[in-house]
Amino acid sequence: MNAEHSRPGVVVVGGGHAGLQAAESLRTEGYEGPVTVVVDDPHPPYQRPPLSKDYLGGQDAAPLPLRGPRFAEEHRICLRTGVSATGIDRQRRTVHLDTGEEVPYTHLVLATGAANRxxxxxxxxxxxxxxxxxxxxxxxxxxxxxxxxxxxxxxxxxxxxxxxxxxxxxxxxxxxxxxxxxxxxxxxxxxxxxxxxxxxxxxxxxxxxxxxxxxxxxxxxxxxxxxxxxxxxxxxxxxxxxGVVPNTALADDAGLEVDNGVVVDASLRTSDPAVLAVGDCASFPSVHAGIRSRLESVQNATDQARHAARTILGRSADYTDLPWFWSQQGPWKLQIAGLYRAGDHTVVRGDPTAGKFSVYCFRDRALVAVESINRPADHMAARKLINGQVPLTPAQAADPALDLKAVAHAATIAA
Known part of the structure; x- marks a missing residue:
């Protein structure tokens, strides 16, 4: 660790999508202090979703890197791979590593992810x-x-x-x-x-x-x-x-509040304001689910990481980004915008027998989620419709004559 990164700065624990995005966003948002990312995996950070899709499908035996080979150097980030964080001293604001080192921080971002059940x-x-x-x-x-x-x-x-x-x-x-x-x-x-x-x-x-x-x-x-x-x-x-369980041992041992994840507020701060948590390990108040949630998706990880960087820089606001997910299962691409909850009213648009359709989910007469199978245009329109809180009835959603893409576009222009 060089002299710059021996000074207190932002320490990120975890080198997945959330951890790398947090580090990158700090730089793009203008942070000039030291940024250290601690990654227990010995490999350079890589994309996880292809591991269960293309990688095992025999299409390519090489993992896809999360960033280019000069990412850390270009962004002045101290990237420590193959090194584990073993403890947090909140009083002294230091992170203990398995190398015996102590890394000082002004802010700590926990992006520790989750582990297989x-x-x-x-x-x-x-x-x-x-x-x-x-x-x-x-x-x-x-x-x-x-x-x-x-x-x-x-x-x-x-x-x-x-x-x-x-x-x-x-x-x-x-x-x-x-x-x-x-x-x-x-x-x-x-x-x-x-x-x-x-x-x-x-x-x-x-x-x-x-x-x-x-x-x-x-x-x-x-x-x-x-x-x-x-x-x-x-x-x-x-x-x-x-399923998975969130990696909360560091937070738990440090006395932070933990409940199915590291508990954070709407700005992604933990019970210690100097410590934030993002991604799969974070339990946050979701405006879309209506309850405290912990989401496991690349979108949530990266969006929360961007939000956490802004919080660290004093630009905090409530995290309200619309969650979306995708899953490639053979010839079927499932794309989800929003969060379905048991009891939501559903209507189908398209032809399930042809393997191309979407399920529109309504709660209290509002569109809250859309699940699209091989209908990417529906998915993109759904994100605009839900984000814009565009009024839509179940009958309209099921009507093939109604161009929902045009409805979503018009709502975006009007906003």
């Missing part, structure tokens, strides 16, 4: 049982895919279904176990979840809903999975996608 059943430790979140996870899994013939995926969330679609494209036999009654149940409406269930089954995925995992069997290496119903599924590989 671990499988705890008997046999979970067998070779061939994999999680999928980091480049190392993807490299290990990719190395074994070539010899695999039968794969069991535990969990039908975004990651599980993206992997299942990629495995089917490689000709593998794929079984997906999902304890819930429909896939992606926490993220999408029943209409969208049920459609994806049928689509994956039609592609050859053996999707077992309402069926969890009881144990993995094998001698040294996994050979089969036994489900909660007692059924046995032979497996050369098991991929676990049962």
């Amino acid at each position: 671990r499988l705890t059943c008997p046999g979970a430790e067998l070779d061939g049982v994999h999680g999928l979140r980091t480049l190392a996870d993807a490299q290990r899994l990719n190395a074994e895919l070539a010899a695999a013939r039968r794969v069991v995926v535990v969990g039908a969330g975004f990651i599980g279904l993206e992997f299942a679609a990629g495995a089917r494209a490689r000709g593998l036999t794929v079984t997906v176990l999902e304890f819930a009654p429909r896939p992606m149940g926490r993220a999408v409406s029943p209409v969208t979840g049920d459609w994806f269930a049928q689509a994956h089954m039609a592609s050859g995925v053996d999707l077992r809903l309402g069926e969890g995992i009881d144990r993995c069997e094998g001698t040294g290496r996994v050979e089969a999975v036994v489900s909660s119903t007692g059924d046995r599924y032979p497996a050369d590989l098991v991929v676990v996608g049962i």
Whole structure:
């Protein structure tokens, strides 16, 4: 660490989308002090979404970097890869590293992300049982895919279904176990979840809903999975996608408020105003969900990081950015604007039988979310409609004769 970065400045813990964006935004917003980014992953920061999509689909074995090779130098950022933050001394405002160093800060940004929820059943430790979140996870899994013939995926969330679609494209036999009654149940409406269930089954995925995992069997290496119903599924590989848990140990040990994430206010400050939290690890008051939320998306991570940089520079305001997500599952691109909540009224626009449609979600007569399958124009219009709080009725949303793109454009011009 050079002399400049030994002075107190902004320290960012985490080198994913949120961490790198926070560091970059500090510079673009005019911050001139030291910026240090601490990254426990030994690899230069890379994009995570392709790990369960193109990377495992065999399209390209090289991870996509988050920034160019000279990013840190050009932005005067001290990027410490392969180094872990082990503690925070809030009184002295220092971050302790596993190298024995202490890095002083004026402001600290926690962008620690989340970790895979671990499988705890008997046999979970067998070779061939994999999680999928980091480049190392993807490299290990990719190395074994070539010899695999039968794969069991535990969990039908975004990651599980993206992997299942990629495995089917490689000709593998794929079984997906999902304890819930429909896939992606926490993220999408029943209409969208049920459609994806049928689509994956039609592609050859053996999707077992309402069926969890009881144990993995094998001698040294996994050979089969036994489900909660007692059924046995032979497996050369098991991929676990049962959600994530926020990385809050640093915050917890430092005495910061933690509740399903590091608790922050609308400006993304923690219970200590000198410490902020962004991205997958942050629990924030969401105006779109109407409740405190913790979101796992690139958009939320980068938008919160930009917002945190402005807060540090004294330009704080409430974080109200519209959340949006996407998932590429084989030939089906799902794009979501806003947040569906159980009980929302839904209407369908387009033709589900053709695999091109959108689900419009209404709450208290207001449009709050749109889930689009292979309808990118609907998605872009939806973001404008929701952001602009444009009045729209369910009947209008379902009317194919009404040009919603034009409605959204007109509303944008009027604003």
